Amino acid sequence: MSKWLRILIGLGIAGIVCGAFLWFFGVQAFSIWETRRAARKEPAVWTTPVQLLDLSVSQAQGKKLFYFGYVFEVPWDDIDQERTKVIGTDKAIIAFRSGNVISFWSGPPNELTSNLQGDGKIDQKSLRQLLGDEAVQSDYAFKKAILNTTPAKFSLLTPRRLAIQQGMFFIMKATMLLPSAESGVFSLSTNEFKGFQYGHPQSPPKHLSVELFKSDGHVDILFGQKLNGSTAISQADVNRVVQSIHKVSAKEIGFDDPGWPK
Numbered sequence: 001m002s003k004w005l006r007i008l009i010g011l012g013i014a015g016i017v018c019g020a021f022l023w024f025f026g027v028q029a030f031s032i033w034e035t036r037r038a039a040r041k042e043p044a045v046w047t048t049p050v051q052l053l054d055l056s057v058s059q060a061q062g063k064k065l066f067y068f069g070y071v072f073e074v075p076w077d078d079i080d081q082e083r084t085k086v087i088g089t090d091k092a093i094i095a096f097r098s099g100n101v102i103s104f105w106s107g108p109p110n111e112l113t114s115n116l117q118g119d120g121k122i123d124q125k126s127l128r129q130l131l132g133d134e135a136v137q138s139d140y141a142f143k144k145a146i147l148n149t150t151p152a153k154f155s156l157l158t159p160r161r162l163a164i165q166q167g168m169f170f171i172m173k174a175t176m177l178l179p180s181a182e183s184g185v186f187s188l189s190t191n192e193f194k195g196f197q198y199g200h201p202q203s204p205p206k207h208l209s210v211e212l213f214k215s216d217g218h219v220d221i222l223f224g225q226k227l228n229g230s231t232a233i234s235q236a237d238v239n240r241v242v243q244s245i246h247k248v249s250a251k252e253i254g255f256d257d258p259g260w261p262k
Contacts, residue, residue, distance in 0.1 A: 044182045052186040058236040067092045068106040072245035075237045099226030107218045112139045140213035146173045201235050
């Protein structure tokens with residue numbers, strides 16, 4: 001057998017081996033490479049939710065606020081009425097004379113999965129096949145699946161379909177995570193809500209945010225702390241807002257426009 005023939009046979013075998021590897025493990029290998037590459041640029045993607053351990057609640061004199069059918073308490077009474085405003089039908093910016101700010105958004109139920117369906121362009125069955133039965137049960141379950149996906153989830157032995165599904169979750173996670181998540185992502189719950197807190201007050205981040213989900217809607221709360229301001233936002237302060245929030249009707253509130261503070 002000539003030297004060139006042996007080389008051609010060797011190259012042919014190598015090509016067959018590489019082709020077989022790509023056929024059986026190509027998706028998984030690409031997922032491993034891509035997630036590790038993304039993690040080097042954005043280390044926060046390694047973060048997964050852990051249970052919030054500090055459940056203390058501020059007892060400071062505060063104020064009760066009503067927005068978009070929700071009521072909650074803030075542990076400060078220095079609201080700056082001139083800078084506090086409602087934007088549209090679902091967002092309020094509550095400013096305090098200390099320089100701190102709370103932004104409050106309300107949204108409809110299952111907003112995340114509805115957006116993925118593209119106003120009916122993808123039916124529920126197809127979405128289940130794409131994301132898995134558990135993830136499409138609710139926006140909370142969907143966000144939980146996203147946040148629990150890290151590069152460690154991917155290996156060559158991961159089934160191809162699961163690798164594709166987890167790859168989608170990972171891309172969403174890398175896109176959605178706020179910078180404050182680098183200091184931690186925390187699972188939390190109240191009598192009405194389940195959700196996540198992004199960031200830890202003692203870091204302290206410039207912003208700290210909370211997402212809360214329930215069957216008939218969800219809210220997002222962004223806590224903005226003034227740099228070197230007079231009032232530092234503590235975990236007990238955040239808990240006061242989160243634990244006090246609940247949904248009420250306009251009739252229960254006692255006036256017609258729940259968009260403005262009482």
